[in-house]
Amino acid sequence: AQSVTQPDIHITVSEGASLELRCNYSYGATPYLFWYVQSPGQGLQLLLKYFSGDTLVQGIKGFEAEFKRSQSSFNLRKPSVHWSDAAEYFCAVAPLWGGYNKLIFGAGTRLAVHP
Amino acid sequence: DVKVTQSSRYLVKRTGEKVFLECVQDMDHENMFWYRQDPGLGLRLIYFSYDVKMKEKGDIPEGYSVSREKKERFSLILESASTNQTSMYLCASTTQGGDTGELFFGEGSRLTVL
Numbered sequence: 001a002q003s004v005t006q007p008d009i010h011i012t013v014s015e016g017a018s019l020e021l022r023c024n025y026s027y028g029a030t031p032y033l034f035w036y037v038q039s040p041g042q043g044l045q046l047l048l049k050y051f052s053g054d055t056l057v058q059g060i061k062g063f064e065a066e067f068k069r070s071q072s073s074f075n076l077r078k079p080s081v082h083w084s085d086a087a088e089y090f091c092a093v094a095p096l097w098g099g100y101n102k103l104i105f106g107a108g109t110r111l112a113v114h115p
Numbered sequence: 116d117v118k119v120t121q122s123s124r125y126l127v128k129r130t131g132e133k134v135f136l137e138c139v140q141d142m143d144h145e146n147m148f149w150y151r152q153d154p155g156l157g158l159r160l161i162y163f164s165y166d167v168k169m170k171e172k173g174d175i176p177e178g179y180s181v182s183r184e185k186k187e188r189f190s191l192i193l194e195s196a197s198t199n200q201t202s203m204y205l206c207a208s209t210t211q212g213g214d215t216g217e218l219f220f221g222e223g224s225r226l227t228v229l
Contacts (some may be wrong), residue, residue: 009155036218042159043119043205043220090157103218105157 002027004091004106012112013081015092021109023091031093033074035065038108039087047089050074061085086113118142121221122208128228134193136224138206145211147189148218149173149181152203164189165211168191196228 005024013019022106023033032051036044048059055067074091091106122137128201140147146165150158150173160173162181170181178200182190189208193200203225 001216004157041222043222044218045220046217051216103160107155107157108160 002093002104003048004093004104006089006091006106006109007069010106010112012114015083015115016080019076019078019081019085019111021089021091021111023074023076023106025072025091025093027072027093027095029095030069031095033065033067033096034092034103035059035063035074035076036090036092036105037061038090039086044090047076048071081111081113083113083115086111119206119208119219119221121224122203124222126224126226128196128226129130130197130218130228132196132228133185134196134226134228136191136193136204136206136226138189138208138221139187139188140206140208140219141187142219143184143186144208144219145186146185146209148207148209149179149189149191150205150207151175152205152223156204161191180182196226198228200226201228202226 003026007022008113035047037047038044047063048057050057050067058064063078067074088108088110090108094103119140148163149161152158159175161179164170164183180192203223205223206221209218
């Protein structure tokens, strides 16, 4: 079955520390890959996406993610976390043939940032 | 900027009541979606619509219906609300055939059914 796993439900980091949020997927073929962020009281906002090409993708707010086909992973990283990054982060996958109705979301990772 | 507006941020309803959740987008998007968000479960698709009066069931359509009479408006209807429908509901939209893969979300409607 197709699925997205975010192994960490909660992560706490200190401001200025580096961050890596994990995402693994189970899919029949390489899908489109996304990371969304949900700030408190807000809807989701797209951080970055991978369709093809360079496996290291840059997004907004200083985030990047690396696609590793051999590990079926798409981990999100940021070299230095800011207090405003405290939010919930969702990894998602969609089939290459399109169809946003087929978008599958992970359960989310809630990030807390200590001053 | 794309704006997706959900008219009710917080609702409290009683079991058995009919509930309407409204969503309006201002970017002429063809596709609109209703998701349910629960802790530990991520987002699950209830219904989506790819055109006016067109709709398709998502992963968890039971207990819900939708209406899309105008392109900009997509309504989620709970015919008879139950306590297990207490949740956060998110509306989203995107353009048809676009490769951006970006869904634009509203801020959510938190529904409590007593």
